[in-house]
Amino acid sequence: AQSVTQLDSHVSVSEGTPVLLRCNYSSSYSPSLFWYVQHPNKGLQLLLKYTSAATLVKGINGFEAEFKKSETSFHLTKPSAHMSDAAEYFCVVSLGAGGFKTIFGAGTRLFVKA
Amino acid sequence: EAGVAQSPRYKIIEKRQSVAFWCNPISGHATLYWYQQILGQGPKLLIQFQNNGVVDDSQLPKDRFSAERLKGVDSTLKIQPAKLEDSAVYLCASSPIRGGPGNEQFFGPGTRLTVL
Numbered sequence: 001a002q003s004v005t006q007l008d009s010h011v012s013v014s015e016g017t018p019v020l021l022r023c024n025y026s027s028s029y030s031p032s033l034f035w036y037v038q039h040p041n042k043g044l045q046l047l048l049k050y051t052s053a054a055t056l057v058k059g060i061n062g063f064e065a066e067f068k069k070s071e072t073s074f075h076l077t078k079p080s081a082h083m084s085d086a087a088e089y090f091c092v093v094s095l096g097a098g099g100f101k102t103i104f105g106a107g108t109r110l111f112v113k114a
Numbered sequence: 115e116a117g118v119a120q121s122p123r124y125k126i127i128e129k130r131q132s133v134a135f136w137c138n139p140i141s142g143h144a145t146l147y148w149y150q151q152i153l154g155q156g157p158k159l160l161i162q163f164q165n166n167g168v169v170d171d172s173q174l175p176k177d178r179f180s181a182e183r184l185k186g187v188d189s190t191l192k193i194q195p196a197k198l199e200d201s202a203v204y205l206c207a208s209s210p211i212r213g214g215p216g217n218e219q220f221f222g223p224g225t226r227l228t229v230l
Contacts, residue, residue, distance in 0.1 A: 034218075043117075044157075044205070044221040090156050094217075101170060102147070102219070104156030 002027050004093045006105035014113045019063075019078040021108045023091030026072060033074045034092040035065055038107075044090070050074060061085070086112045116140065118222035120206050126228045132194040135225045139187070139208030145169075146183055147219060148191050149205040157205055163189065193227075201229045 007022040025031060035047040048059025055067045061084075065076045074091060091105040119138040127133050139146050144165050149157035160179065161171040165186035174181070178197070183189040193200055203226050207219040 043223050044207075044219075046218045049218065100162070101172075102159050102162075104149075104158070106156050 002031075002093060002095055002101065002103055004091050004103050004105040006089075006091050006108050008108050009106065010109045010111065012111040012113065013081045015083055016080050019076070019081045019085065019110065021076040021089050021091075021110065023074045023076065023105060024072055025074060025091070025093045027093060027095060029095055032094040033065075033067060034094065035059065035063070035074075035076050036090045036092060036104075038088040038090065040087070047076070047089075081110075081112050083112050083114065086110055118206055118208055118220055120204075120222040120225055122225055123223065124226050124228075126230065127196055128230050129198055130195040132192065133196055133227065134190050134192045135204050135206075135227075137189045137191070137206030137222060139189070139206070140210075140220055143208035143210050143220070144186070145209045145217070146189050147205075147207040147209075148181055148189070149207065151203045151205055151224070153202070160191070196227075196229045198229050201227055203227070 003026045005024045013019055033050040036044045037047050038044050047063050048057045050057050050067045058064045063078045065074055067074050088107045088109050090107050094102045121136050125133055146163045148160045150160055151157040160174045161181045162169040163183040166183045179193055181191045203224040205224045206222045209217040209219045
């Protein structure tokens with residue numbers, strides 16, 4: 001069975017401090033992995049994606065994620081949080097072998113304190 | 115480039131009534147997805163179309179939900195009859211060429227459904 005687990009439902013950081021949002025996945029096949037962000041009253045937007053190329057993936061707005069196969073993880077990081085980063089973040093797995101089933105994690109709400 | 119369009123943006127109905135949502139994907143995008151996002155949860159894939167054929171509808175409650183994509187462009191999602199637990203945001207997304215792994219999905223603003 002395929003699944004994706006976001007280990008924290010809420011994360012709170014101070015502006016200027018690092019951000020870490022954790023994601024673990026389970027897949028029988030080589031997955032594609034994504035992080036999407038959802039700002040209040042706005043649509044889902046792609047932050048970054050991993051598709052079996054470089055394991056360290058850089059995305060928009062200074063975010064990056066590292067694919068670690070041995071740990072089945074794809075954690076999202078940012079060196080310095082900004083107030084505008086406050087949003088809901090979703091880790092997503094998309095599967096190969098013809099299925100292409102897209103599974104979203106439950107989401108992590110990021111709060112950024114001034 | 116115009117984004118994914120959805121209508122209506124909001125809908126309030128009573129249980130046992132019927133409702134339909136419409137989606138117009140980005141021009142040229144072959145793959146179209148419908149998701150259900152219940153408050154506090156991540157989106158759940160209901161159905162995926164490749165052009166006008168269904169690729170995956172394994173999580174679509176077929177006793178009450180139906181979807182079609184005529185001519186491989188616009189799509190409608192219908193609920194008949196609605197239940198209280200159908201209250202959610204219904205998201206439409208599209209992706210170019212083949213909806214395989216690694217293809218970014220572009221999301222519409224969603225339709226917020228409230229069932230009373």
